[in-house]
Amino acid sequence: MIIGDRGTGKTTIAIDTILNQAQENVICIYCGIGQKNSKIAGVVELFRKRGALNYTIVVSASASDPAASQYLAPYSATAIAEYFMDQGKDVLVVYDDLTKHAWSYRQISLILRRPAGREAYPGDIFYLHSRLLERSCRLSDKYGGGSITALPIIETLEGDLSSYIPTNIISITDGQIFLETDLFNSGIRPAINVGSSVSRVGGNAQTKAMKKVAGKLKLDLAQYREMAAFSQFEGELDEETKKFLNRGARLTQILIQKKNKPYSLALQIALIYAANTGLLDSIPIHDIAEFETKLVIHMETNGKHWLKKINKNKIMDEKDGKDLEKLIKEIT
Numbered sequence: 001m002i003i004g005d006r007g008t009g010k011t012t013i014a015i016d017t018i019l020n021q022a023q024e025n026v027i028c029i030y031c032g033i034g035q036k037n038s039k040i041a042g043v044v045e046l047f048r049k050r051g052a053l054n055y056t057i058v059v060s061a062s063a064s065d066p067a068a069s070q071y072l073a074p075y076s077a078t079a080i081a082e083y084f085m086d087q088g089k090d091v092l093v094v095y096d097d098l099t100k101h102a103w104s105y106r107q108i109s110l111i112l113r114r115p116a117g118r119e120a121y122p123g124d125i126f127y128l129h130s131r132l133l134e135r136s137c138r139l140s141d142k143y144g145g146g147s148i149t150a151l152p153i154i155e156t157l158e159g160d161l162s163s164y165i166p167t168n169i170i171s172i173t174d175g176q177i178f179l180e181t182d183l184f185n186s187g188i189r190p191a192i193n194v195g196s197s198v199s200r201v202g203g204n205a206q207t208k209a210m211k212k213v214a215g216k217l218k219l220d221l222a223q224y225r226e227m228a229a230f231s232q233f234e235g236e237l238d239e240e241t242k243k244f245l246n247r248g249a250r251l252t253q254i255l256i257q258k259k260n261k262p263y264s265l266a267l268q269i270a271l272i273y274a275a276n277t278g279l280l281d282s283i284p285i286h287d288i289a290e291f292e293t294k295l296v297i298h299m300e301t302n303g304k305h306w307l308k309k310i311n312k313n314k315i316m317d318e319k320d321g322k323d324l325e326k327l328i329k330e331i332t
Contacts, residue, residue, distance in 0.1 A: 001098075001152040001169055003161070004179030008191050010153045012259055013177065014094040015043060017151065019050055020262040021092060027084050028052070029093045031077035032060040034070050034100030046260065063100075070104035078135050078148070085139065085146035093136070097153035098129060102165050119164045126168050133172050161196065175199035189256055194221045207265065207314035213273045217251070224248025243281075250280045253288040263296070266310035270299055273321070274328050283332070294331050303327045 002010045018028040030047075032040045040060045047053045057080060061073035074095050081091040095101070102125060109122035117123045129152075138147040152173065154166050159180065161170070170176055175198045177190075184191035203211045228245060231237060237245070254275040263271070271292060274280055283291055299307055306323055310316060316324075 001154055001173045001175075002177045002179070003154040003156060003166060003169075004191070005156055005159055005181050008179040008181055008184045009189055010155070010179060011039075011043075011096055013179075013190055014096060014151055014153060015046065016257070016260060016262045018047070018056055018092065018094065019052055019260060021055065022050075022052065025090070026055065027081075027089055027091045028056040029077050029081055029091065030056060030058050031074050031093065031095050032058070032062065033073050033095065033097060034061070034063050034104065035096065037062045037064065050260070067104040067107040070101065071108060074098070074101055074132055078132060081148045082135065085148050086144060088139075088144035088146045090146065091148045093148060093150050095132075095150065095152045097155050098169060099155040099165055102128065121164060125165070129169055130172050133169070174201050187256070188252060189259075194218055194225060209269055209310055209314050209316035209320075210265065212316050213269050213276060217272065217276070220248065221251060224251070246281060247275075247278065249285055250283070250288060251275045253285055254280065254292060256289070264307065264311055265314065266307040267296060267299060269310060269316065270295065270303075270307075270324055270328070273324055277325070279325070279328050279332055291331075295328065298331050299327065302330070 002013055004010050014030070018030060021028055030043060032043070040058070040062060044053070044058055047056050047058070057077075059073055059077040059080070061069040077093055077095070081093050084091050102121065105125065105128055106121050110116065110120070114122045117125075133150050133152060136148040136150040139145055150173075152169060154169055156166055157163065160166070161178065176196075178193045178196040179191045180193040180196075181191070183193060199205070203215065206214070224245065224247075227241065228248065231241070231245060254271050274295065280288065280291065303324075306320065306327065310320065
């Protein structure tokens, strides 16, 4: 799931995920629960501009709709998803967001005079979300081989991951992407806190090519953040530590993404490879964004064959690595 405080870019990650399915033959469903009508209209307009409405369905129960409509919206979205899954298609469902869904259910329960439990939620609040999210699955080939992938969004209050609804959904989902306000305000976007973000599927969800270049990425970033915090109090740093901090700063910089401009798999691999192998170590931090733009243009003009091959095969062998290194060195 995607979790974080208000205004930390949760919806942006989900929308970028939908935009990035353009060539992937995936049907997307965006379910807005308790959002402003203006926000939903903005999302629909963006989808229209980018041609995403060709493969995207928008289900909305806005803040002005009755609590019962907000409660039913995600179930309606999942029923639509199951219709396509039964036809053997792959479906992505974004629930934006399940915190407001829980609020609407709490309202209905209080009106019905059901006994209130922790944080005034009724006792079956866990079942509310487990019966929704556990409908996401992959069918075996015998039943058509379709699938539903759920991407629930949860809003926290002051980064509190241990409150009732977040802990419930953490226990249901296959991990979480935790977005931090401080990182967002410092210009690191998406503002992902590597330490608090967890994946239960790990590399199994990655392509072989991505696993090869980004296998140690999470660990390196977590160590870099920790070391960067300690190095503020340290006067003299040894060469190895300086080198590690230098590499980590460039990795962080290259992972900053432009809003609603997702890259293809091959372009992502090219950028991470450049940062991971030290090809950016000599470039000043403030020039990394400019280098990224240059590399993307260079790859799309001179590296078309390489990009096409990686996007198709999703595997990167030794020869591909050498070809990529050669392409990157042409502009460094």
